Amino acid sequence: MIILILLFLSACFLGYSNGANDNFKGVATLFGSGTTSYKKAISWATATTFLGSVAAIFLANELVKNFSGKGLVPNELITMPIFAISIASGAALTVFIATKIGMPISTTHSLVGGLFGAGVMAVGSQFNFEKLGSTFLMPLIVSPLMAAIASFFAYLIFRFFREKLGITKKTHLHIHEKQTPDIASLNMDHATLKTKTTMEATVNNKVNTYEGEILGLSSQKVLDALHYLSAGIVSFARGLNDTPKIVGLLLIINVIDIKLSMIIVAIIMAAGGLINAKKVGVTMSKKITPMNSGQGFTANLITGLLVTTASVHGLPVSTTHVSVGSIFGIGTVTKKADYKMIGKILLSWLLTLPIAAIISALIFKLLETFS
Numbered sequence: 145m146i147i148l149i150l151l152f153l154s155a156c157f158l159g160y161s162n163g164a165n166d167n168f169k170g171v172a173t174l175f176g177s178g179t180t181s182y183k184k185a186i187s188w189a190t191a192t193t194f195l196g197s198v199a200a201i202f203l204a205n206e207l208v209k210n211f212s213g214k215g216l217v218p219n220e221l222i223t224m225p226i227f228a229i230s231i232a233s234g235a236a237l238t239v240f241i242a243t244k245i246g247m248p249i250s251t252t253h254s255l256v257g258g259l260f261g262a263g264v265m266a267v268g269s270q271f272n273f274e275k276l277g278s279t280f281l282m283p284l285i286v287s288p289l290m291a292a293i294a295s296f297f298a299y300l301i302f303r304f305f306r307e308k309l310g311i312t313k314k315t316h317l318h319i320h321e322k323q324t325p326d327i328a329s330l331n332m333d334h335a336t337l338k339t340k341t342t343m344e345a346t347v348n349n350k351v352n353t354y355e356g357e358i359l360g361l362s363s364q365k366v367l368d369a370l371h372y373l374s375a376g377i378v379s380f381a382r383g384l385n386d387t388p389k390i391v392g393l394l395l396i397i398n399v400i401d402i403k404l405s406m407i408i409v410a411i412i413m414a415a416g417g418l419i420n421a422k423k424v425g426v427t428m429s430k431k432i433t434p435m436n437s438g439q440g441f442t443a444n445l446i447t448g449l450l451v452t453t454a455s456v457h458g459l460p461v462s463t464t465h466v467s468v469g470s471i472f473g474i475g476t477v478t479k480k481a482d483y484k485m486i487g488k489i490l491l492s493w494l495l496t497l498p499i500a501a502i503i504s505a506l507i508f509k510l511l512e513t514f515s
Contacts, residue, residue, distance in 0.1 A: 147225045147515065151394070154232035159390050159409045160416035161239040162251040166386065167193055167417025168425035169248060169467045170379030170447075173440025176429030179371055186421060190414045192376040196383025197410030200391075201403050203384060203456060221266050226511040228393040230265075231258035234504025238496060246423035247492040250462035255389055257500030265505040266512075287450060287461040291469030292476070295446040299477050302442055364437075371441040377448035382463040383410065385451055431485045432468065433475025443470035465493070 168175075170192070171185040180188075221227050235254035242249040263271045391405045435443070447463070447470045454461040468489060475481025 147229070147511075151225045151229045151232070154229045154236065155390055155393050155409070156412050158232045158236035158239070158251070158255075158393075159412035160420075161236045161243060162386055162390065163193075163413035163416025163418075164420035165239050165243040165249065165416075165424050166251060166382060166463060167379070167413065168421040169428055169463055170377075170382055170444070171375045172425060172428035172467065173435060173444050173471065174371060174375050175425065177371070177435050177437045177440040179368055179437050179440065182422065182425065185375075186417060186425070188372065188375060189379045189421075190417055192379035193383040193417070194410050194414055196380035196385075197387040197406060197413065198383075199380070200384045200387045201406045221263070224266075226508060226515055227262055227266060229511060230262035230504045230508035231255065232390075232393050233507050234258040234261060234500045234502075237503055238500040242492060242496070243420055243424055246427045248424045248428055248464050248468060248489060249492050249496045250464040251386060252389060252462040253465075253493065253496045254500040257497035258504035260497070261501030261503070261505035262508040264501075265508045287454070288465035288469030291446055291450055291466040292473035294450070295443050295470040295473030296477055298446055299439060299442045299474055302438065306438070367437050367441060371437050371444065374441050374444035374448055378444050378451065378463070378467065381448050381451035383413070385454065385461070385463060387413070427485070427489075428467070428471070431482060432471050432489075433478065433481045435471070435474055435478075439474045439478065443467070443474050446470045446473075 167189050168186055171189040174180050174188070175182055175185045235251065235258040238254045238257070239249060239251050260271070387406055387409050390409050391402060394402075394405045447467045450466050451461060451463050468486075472481055472486060
């Protein structure tokens, strides 16, 4: 019973860490482009991610099977709770540490690392390395590259049609004014203080808007609506893709229904995002590349399409990798991408799998020794 409780708690910890690191990624372009505030963006992300998690009950059974470890290790190992605890704990700790330092890493990648570390520690050469490469690693490697290329060309196409439709881009400066008092004179006899006020103006940031109409409607309002919709699609797709991966670890607890598990994980993921998402959110929104609403919409559209397609086909792609790839693709077109930040993110991606594997392997060995 203690082991089963540990398994449930480790899965909950993984769900919380996943929400904290991943929930804001779908709406990063809304915040980054100045379309909305952080608070409104995270609220939209929470609602749409939860809907995706609920939809996973009906649409993502294949992912649940993949992340139970079936086919990677012998079936008798899958029925051992300490195997699942090791995977969930190793992945959760890796994601939680990354969240604290503001690095957007992949929960999927962490889970794959956990499966690998605990699996090799448990069965050694019996581990199915071929399936690890084809089913798990290949989609993780290819997806960000596909996203970057797709968003690069999609933005060029959208820009071409925008210019053909006569929709122009206008830049506005957000100016913050501050009043500062200066002492003009001091009359000691009447004990009065005369002051003069100066206005101090600072430019906070530039905001691009689109001038023109589409089918009689304001092009900017249409774009903002589509941007919100695309952000919702990405968050929905993330809930659809990530929730089954965590639930897959709970399959061996026969007393918990899969549907109930999905709902519990969805709630905990939402809490993680609401409480701990800001550091990663700022990295995704502000530090990869500056963007306007049109560019943000394009990146979200590509991310949503790729992640949703992968979920339906049981391919465990990372929303993080796809989203970062899409935003980077936009930055490549505009020539404003921060390559130093991209380098840091890529390094965190490279370290994710081995760190999760080592932690999971050590936890498995510890639990095996004392169980």
